[in-house]
Amino acid sequence: MDFKTTNEQDLLANNIIKFARNELNEGIEQRDANSEFNRREWHKCAEIGICGLTFPEEYGGGNADLSTTVNCIRALSYGCQDTGLVLALITQICCGLQLHLFGKDNQKEKYLPPIISGEKIAAQAISESDAGSDVGSMRTTAIPHPNGYRLNGTKMYITNGPIADIVLVIAKTGQSQMAFRNLSCFIVTKETSGFSSETNLEKMGLRTMQNSGLIFENCDIPAEQIVGNEGQGMFIFNEMIEWERILMAACYLGVMQRIYETTVNYAKTRNQFGKPIGQFQAVSSKIADMRIKIELGKLIIDKAAWQKDQKIRSTVESSIAKVFLSESLKKICADALQIHGAYGYMKEAGIERDVRNSFAATISSGASEIQRNIIAKLSNL
Structure with a gap:
């Protein structure tokens, strides 16, 4: 294992540091006080390729490996004093990776480009008020329904929740004795009937990062919106x-x-x-x-x-x-x-x-x- 960075990786990291210092720090004190998410800075980060670092070029990504991406995130958080913004971007990357690794071709073609460009903001909905570390105890369910599933439940503390256009939701689809077979993952868009977001939660820190509860009330999810296979959650x-x-x-x-x-x-x-x-x-x-x-x-x-x-x-x-x-x-x-x-x-x-x-x-x-x-x-x- 050789962990020495290449000249190209060092140049990329240095450019990100300069960008972050010049473009992302102005007004951080006021944004923190106001719990304000700055879309202008979000789009600036997307424009230089932060959201698409790890993705293939065919979707608009940078085709970087994880080692390069880690180096870039480290540089971004070093230069940027808005840690909430950096963590929101990490959530965006992870949502895109989930679709890239497990999504179907049509899902990748539809959702990856706007995630990579930053046009659409993504969130992962896993935690619940009574199911944090114990993921298997979640109560959100996705019951088979004509043409798909009916999703019901409430998620809590979701990063990017109040501003998300696309949400990847983990829900129970089974009652097997083998708990790992009971969960499945679904794509839910903000236009979905029955889906709503609660207001941004006031936090001790990371105040520029937006977190909220997400509510799913009889959301009818088409079968083609499942990520991977049923029970693979x-x-x-x-x-x-x-x-x-x-x-x-x-x-x-x-x-x-x-x-x-x-x-x-x-x-x-x-x-x-x-x-x-x-x-x-x-x-x-x-x-x-x-x-x-x-x-x-x-x-x-x-x-x-x-x-x-x-x-x-x-x-x-x-x-x-x-x-x-x-x-x-x-x-x-x-x-x-x-x-x-x-x-x-x-x-x-x-x-x-x-x-x-x-x-x-x-x-x-x-x-x-x-x-x-x-x-x-x-x-x-």
Whole structure:
């Protein structure tokens, strides 16, 4: 395994960093305060190819492998201070990947181009109020009906929910003793009768990312809108969650790198007791720990992405990446605020926003406790 990036990958990443710094950061404080999603910035990201990185050129994609995509997401989150926007884009990519990997040809032809171009916003509807980590306990059902299925249920905390044009919904289609056979995946568009979105949820952090409940009341879904085959929903979920965790970990790594560099610069220029505070071991040790987490995090993300590119399952590695990077992000944000002192506690510094955002990292896409359960289960205990 050679994780050295190519000159082309480095050039692409550097261009994304410049783009993000120049185009995506203006007004972030106000958008965060107002829980505002900025469609103009969304479309700017789509125009430079972020939404289509991993997809074939025939659909308008960039034909990049996951390793390249990870490098790009890391660069985007490093340059862009709007982490909510980056995570919304990751959801868009994952929805497109789900259709690319499991969809029928006509579904790809219809839905991939507008997802890749950013014209249509996509969401994944899996979580429910009583079914988060325990996906199998969901109550949303899709009952066979003339010409298709009748979908009923409510999803909760759905990223891109209030603004989604296309929703990939996981619902129960069976009552088998083998739980993994009971779920199926469906494409639902916002025009579907009986489908509605609740208002955007007010959150502690990631306030520019839009989350809401989604309601399905007697939604008649044509049979041709099922993704894959009936009963394949859990298989699709287990595959896609690996991609999602790797991409989210890449986002966390970019944020960590940005905060680390900001903190190093502050520690070199902030003087107390006649010298820069970075020369005090209490401060330098915290910064050293940041560097350790960044370097180790990069290695596990690169390995997990390489595995997916080689068509190797990455269940353990993607879980390790998710738990390590999410917990490292929270620690780095907290230490950065501590090193910046009173200034770091002020909104002006921007660090408090990263601290608030970081708390979602250990919860979304499988809480840290669930990641440890997965790792333990696959460690032959």
